[in-house]
Amino acid sequence: MKLCWLDVRTKNESTTAILEEAVHQRIDGIVAATAEDLAGLPPTVKKVLFPEGTALPEDFGEADVVVVDPARHGDPAVLASRHPGVEFGRFVEIVDAESLDVACRSASTERWSVLLFRDPTKIPLEIVIAAARASGAEGSIITIAQDTEEAEIIFGVLELGSDGVMMAPVTVGDATALKAATVTQTPDLAMVELTITGVSHIGMGERACVDTCTHFRKDEGILVGSHSKGMILCVSETHPLPYMPTRPFRVNAGAIHSYTLSADSRTNYLSELKAGSKVLAVDVKGHTRLVAVGRVKIESRPLLSVDAVGPDGTTVNLILQDDWHVRVLGPGGVVHNSTELRPGDVVLGHLPTADRHVGYPIEEFCLEK
Structure with a gap:
């Protein structure tokens, strides 16, 4: 089953209702900008701290995963050695051949790779998925999608798809739609x-x-x-x-x-x-x-x-x-x-x-x- 991460770092008047819907739909992960925003979430959901653009907090709170930008926060492997109770992931923004190479290495070695592709083509994602498969990687690729339509496409790339999608919901119903996009298998018939x-x-x-x-x-x-x-x-x-x-x-x-x-x-x-x-x-x-x-x-x-x-x-x-x-x-x-x-x-x-x-x-x- 593909993974669904809901990005609630940008809040609006529907955020509370969206979180209730996400828990009901068994969304796999909730992504927040601060540890405080992860407090109180049930154990059924993975708590993901993603402080993009800001420094890492001293206390990760209840976070299960911390996604970092190595240029600002340091190498995920070094951070993992300092905080053995937390999993770390690498954020990569893919804009050119050099950053694509970084994404391929991350997908081949990191426990979590959170990828943002700036160009609309899915060819770079195909290359990352192929590189991860060739290396026998055991980590997960989480690709950022703008909406559920793009999420469906991401899940089907190379017939393998990204291991998961991270999407920022706009309104109630988006969590349900994202979860539905993960259903790529159809049931057998008698x-x-x-x-x-x-x-x-x-x-x-x-x-x-x-x-x-x-x-x-x-x-x-x-x-x-x-x-x-x-x-x-x-x-x-x-x-x-x-x-x-x-x-x-x-x-x-x-x-x-x-x-x-x-x-x-x-x-x-x-x-x-x-x-x-x-x-x-x-x-x-x-x-x-x-x-x-x-x-x-x-x-x-x-x-x-x-x-x-x-x-x-x-x-x-x-x-x-x-x-x-x-x-x-x-x-x-x-x-x-x-x-x-x-x-x-x-x-x-x-x-x-x-x-x-x-x-x-x-x-x-x-x-x-």
């Missing part, structure tokens, strides 16, 4: 074997190809279904075709009315998706990841209606393009061409339990047929 009970041609209709900004694996696709309580795993175009190149970013998903899964167990109609939307990529073992949509192509094509049943008797329907290069996945990653599906074939799917209201799961009576 995949079930569905038995095909019928396949029929239903004529023309609009289907959606979902083109994402990622490469799908051969055993990965997106879940699609006519009903919110039953979906079939549609595979991406990663498997060879004789008449066209593979398009490993694309899932020929289904008719435009169909549901698919996105973040936080929410569903979206395929017709709602657009550039910038997020959908849940799922593999045959139920492992998931959130991927960005780059484009959705909606075109009129002949359609097939595929009916299936789950182990518990739940019925599932999927309407997809009537063409053999449109495929779904079975157990073990077996690929089934849509036009060759027959009663008795076994495919993989997922059976959500909740009904839906504007895509959100909700416990209410809802009959879909």
Whole structure:
């Protein structure tokens, strides 16, 4: 889990409420300019003293970590030897190649490195993360973010991200939003074997190809279904075709009315998706990841209606393009061409339990047929 440090060195009328929210949200660290401002915080939060621009106090109070600027305060290793009960971190402001080199050394050797990048590019952070990884560093990189949008970007740099983010909140709600930005993992889903009970041609209709900004694996696709309580795993175009190149970013998903899964167990109609939307990529073992949509192509094509049943008797329907290069996945990653599906074939799917209201799961009576 990524670390969230809330910087309350600059106070406003909301600071007291922000601190209450931060404790409730289990923010990892509170950063203050004075030891007095850390007094009284619960033991569940790391107390970080960061006296930037001023001299170190004689008494660190309840501080767990003291972040220092070596040019003003001295070397963190020397300070740590004098104060064995406190952890020390190094603050580095990266403005050029020389300061970037200092940041790389700090990330490779210090227990805590608090980094401020003045330029908007994330390439210097990539270099620091790579240097720390190459050195086998055991310390943590805390990168200063201006807002939660930048925090999300920082957490994803090089697919590894900074170990943590430090952000100054402006108002109540910022601590909650920062904590939410740390959730980079999506939960696994329970995949079930569905038995095909019928396949029929239903004529023309609009289907959606979902083109994402990622490469799908051969055993990965997106879940699609006519009903919110039953979906079939549609595979991406990663498997060879004789008449066209593979398009490993694309899932020929289904008719435009169909549901698919996105973040936080929410569903979206395929017709709602657009550039910038997020959908849940799922593999045959139920492992998931959130991927960005780059484009959705909606075109009129002949359609097939595929009916299936789950182990518990739940019925599932999927309407997809009537063409053999449109495929779904079975157990073990077996690929089934849509036009060759027959009663008795076994495919993989997922059976959500909740009904839906504007895509959100909700416990209410809802009959879909």
